[in-house]
Amino acid sequence: MSHLNAVPEPSRGLVVLVSNTSWYLYNFRRGTICALRAAGFSVVALSPTDPFSQRLEDELGVRHQHLNLDGKGTSVLGEGRSFVGLALTLRRMKPAFVFNFTVKANIYSGLACRALGIAYANNVSGLGTAFLHDSWLFRRVRALYGFANRGARRVFFQNQEDHRLFHAHGLLKATPTTVLPGSGMDLTRFAFSPLPDGPLTFVMVARLLGDKGVREYASAAAQVRKAHPDVRCLLVGPLGISNRTAITADEVTAWVNAGQLEYAGETDDIQPFIRQAHVLVLPSYREGMPRTVLEAAAMGRPAIVSDVPGCRHAIRADETGWLCEVRNADSLAQQMLIAVKRPREQLAEAGIEARALMEAEFDEAIVIRAYVSCLDAVGEPVL
Structure with missing residues (x-):
């Protein structure tokens, strides 16, 4: 692609980005990857192979290396193999710096980097199942998470509540931290778009997981469509996710048929x-x-989100969106029904305010600068 031709030849060493999916790196870290290459670094994406692995290479000019990592795996033998394979790969690559994304990558790659003396940063983009549920296994996972974080050059968070929780649980100690506005928004790519004509339409875009509230959305949608059959409720996202709370295809089929x-x-x-x-x-x-x-x-759409960390930080309540109670389909349905009755001009104004919020606080450039700044001292030993 033409924009890759202008990127200088790598001159500052190798940077590795580790994630549990290539999809995540392609969709959420595209700007960071391009900035790293423009700064003269060679970049490797280390993640399980999926349809986006080749796109990382073809469109973003990075090398993809397969990572054997099962998002919902819990067997000691299988997880041990994943960790050892990851550690051996990193030892062979000898990167100047490693950025870890998603929970398992933060833990496994963080532990491997710490053992190998490789400089690294962890990115807490959500707490994941290990914090939403409690058991002996998940308590051990949290302990390993803390050990991995304490060896990092920096740990990035996406909201203050997660940051405080990690401190309260002793999962950081003296590790430097930064709270960022998510993964940042490419405000050119996601341009403002006026509200459409036609029946009022809701959309939920997410991986089809129970923890994302997909079942609550389906239940609330049933209530809304019973009262207003002309309203559309769209669900967009992948089935078959490797996660303990994954929604089944049979569930989705039943919702559609109903x-x-x-x-x-x-x-x-x-x-x-x-x-x-x-x-x-x-x-x-x-x-x-x-x-x-x-x-x-960024595209001018308000949102109805649950009143939980992360979600409530992504909107200004009653200005760019509205809050519902978590795990409560009736509360969600009530907010959706209120939205149905709002004048379109009111929804449009909320969307305009949402775009303004993105421009003021969520520009992707803020996030990219924070990541690239980690590389100012690459080559120093990890203690």
């Missing part, structure tokens, strides 16, 4: 779905900083 919602499947471009919607819905149980809410806001 007329509760329309399922659009997985997409690599959510913009057409946001353009045809008036309000985004995300009743998640907890987030770091929900990307889909930011993307919708």
Whole structure:
């Protein structure tokens, strides 16, 4: 691609980005990858192979290396193999710096980097299942998380509540930290779009997980459509996610057959779905900083989100969106029904305010500068 031709040859060493999906790196860290290459670094994406792995290479000019990592795996043997394989890969690569994204990558790659003396940073983009549920296993996971964080050059957070929680649980100690506005928004790519004509349309864009509030959305959609059959409720996102709380295909089929919602499947471009919607819905149980809410806001769409960390930080309540109770389909349905009755001009004004919030506080350039600044002292030993 033409923009890659202008990137200088790597001259400052190797930077590795580790994640549990290539999809995540392609969609959420594209700007960071391009900035690292423009700064003269060679970049490797270390993640499980998926349809976005080749796009990382072809479109962003990075090398993809397969990572054997199962998002919902819990067997000691399988997880041990994943950790050892990751550590051996990093030892062979000898990177100047490693950026870790998503919970398992933060823990496994953080532990490996700490053992190998490789400089690294962890990114807490959400607490994940290990913090939403409590058991002996998840308590051990949190302990390992703390050990991995304490060896990092820096730990990035996406909201202040997660930051305080990690401090309260002793998962940081003296590690430098920075709270960022999510993964930042490319405000050129996600351009403002006026609200459409036609029936009022809600859209939920998320991985199909119970912890994202998908079941609450389906239940609320049924209530809304019973009162207002002309209202559309779209659900967009991938099935078959490797996670303990994954929604089954049978559940989605039952919702569609009952007329509760329309399922659009997985997409690599959510913009057409946001353009045809008036309000985004995300009743998640907890987030770091929900990307889909930011993307919708950049395009001029208000959101109804659960009153939990991350979600409530992505909106200004009653200005750019509205809050519902977490794990409460009736509360969500009530907010959706209120939105149905609002004049379109009111929804449009909330969308304009949402775009203004993105421009003022969530520009991707803020995030990119923070990551690139980690590399100012690459080569110093990790203590």
